[in-house]
Amino acid sequence: MDFLSLLHIQQNNDGVSTGSKWLKTGGETLSSFSPVNGQLIATVSTTDKAGYEAVVAKAQEAFAIWRTWPAPKRGEIVRQIGEALRTYKEPLGKLVSYEMGKSLQEGYGEVQEMIDICDFAVGLSRQLYGLTMHSERPGHRMYEQWHPLGITAIISAFNFPVAVWSWNSMLAWVCGNVCIWKPSEKTPLCAVACQHIVAEVFTRNNVPEGVCCLVTGGRETGEWMSNDTRIPLVSATGSTRMGKSVGAAVGARLGRSLLELGGNNAIIISKDADLDIAVLGALFGAVGTAGQRCTTTRRLIIHESVYDTIKQKLVAAYQQLNIGNPLDAHNHVGPLIDKDAVALYEKAIAACKQEGGHFIVEGGVLQGAGYESGCYVKPCIAEAQPGYNIVQHETFAPILYLLKYSTIDEAIAIQNNVPQGLSSSIMTLNMREAEQFLSHAGSDCGIANVNIGTSGAEIGGAFGGEKETGGGRESGSDAWRAYMRRQTNTINYSTQLPLAQGIKFDI
Secondary structure, eight states: OHHHHHTTOOSEEEOEESSSOBOOOSOOEEEEEOTTTOOEEEEEEOOOHHHHHHHHHHHHHHHHHHTTSOHHHHHHHHHHHHHHHHHTHHHHHHHHHHHHOOOHHHHHHHHHHHHHHHHHHHHHTTOOOOOEEOOSSTTEEEEEEEEEOSEEEEEOOSSSTTHHHHHHHHHHHHTTOEEEEEOOTTSHHHHHHHHHHHHHHHHHTTOOTTSEEEEOOSHHHHHHHHTOTTOSEEEEESOHHHHHHHHHHHHHTTOEEEEEOOOOEEEEEOTTSOHHHHHHHHHHHHHGGGGOSTTOEEEEEEETTTHHHHHHHHHHHHTTOOBSOTTSTTOSBOOOSSHHHHHHHHHHHHHHHHTTOEEEEOOOBOOSTTOTTSOOBOOEEEEOOTTOTGGGSOOSSSEEEEEEESSHHHHHHHHHOSSEESEEEEEOSOHHHHHHHHSTTSOOSSEEEESSOSSOOOTTSEEOOEETTOSOOEESTTGGGGGEEEEEEEEEOSSOOOOGGGOOOOO
């Protein structure tokens, strides 16, 4: 396809790079199949341990130089990356859609998120502020400053194959760090494309080789990174199971981990909600990216007085969904990432029915012309109970559970009574309900919205969640601090040296 050649995607690609240089390693070959049609897109060579060691060594060399570049100068490089992404937005967006399976509009939107974080990071490069404090000792000045950590390892997931990497890398770069990226083995070609785009900018500006590194591989590669004492920060996005493994390995060596893990997100729909807005927010939240977002709406907690009305509106809305090739802008829902995801979808439906759930919109795997990959499924809706075991777990697929409540306290309790704590919303025009939802006694999630859905976080706010979501924060606000180390400085400009606790020495 034409967009592949524009991004330098060939049938056989090297998957290990220190920037503009691609390394030949003894790793296995990794094949990328499109969930759109089941066809092989291309293959990449993965890294072996020798290749990994070469990448880390080059990253260490680069950090010694890159950290000395003034932060605004590093920001200028990121600004140019943003301009390059604007140039490549159409072909890169199509590759995201084709390799991952999300709709074309969402593919373009993901690249736009990359552009937005570049813009944010450029401004941030002049705002890496510390604080000045008053010393209790005369003739002394105290302040704090922030220094880069070193190597930032980025382990990304398939569902956002480029955006989440950019959230981490652009901030890490303006902070003075270098990056090693291990993309999902399900979407390696999106990473190869990004590496080519960034390498063009870095080469033009004489950025040291090793500031932007790429290693492709599976679980073993991630374990090398997690256990590597030369890597002070590992940022990992994926399942809670994966995050626990990464967190334990990094914590055992007293490193830092930034974890963005599972979500089991809910929208509370009040009796005082604007029902049209509520249904629209629930619809997009539940079926966007075929239910494969960490912020996907998986539970609707609906007041008993409007329950039947919401149910009817949702059934009507689901009947209007177009499911098919995501490169066709008329389709709302594309495929799941692979047949393993389809099997988990079917298993969740069976589990819900076994527990007593009643499906008002039936699910199933689509077959026939246009669905040859076997990865297309029907978004479905089940009436369920909060205590169902399946409702407590995240299924990365378009399955929506309807739950009923009678009081706002009950609704918030249902919302919070799951292991995950990423995104949450309430649909209400009642100010008291909205404020209670946002209060200390309200949502326990990292993101809490009023009258918008659980998906669609903006770049300017810190993104992340609590409990089994991992506690990490990426993107906006002061998330940049995760990529730096704090240093407190005291300067004595007096002729005396007052000691702590009034201690004196006769010398």
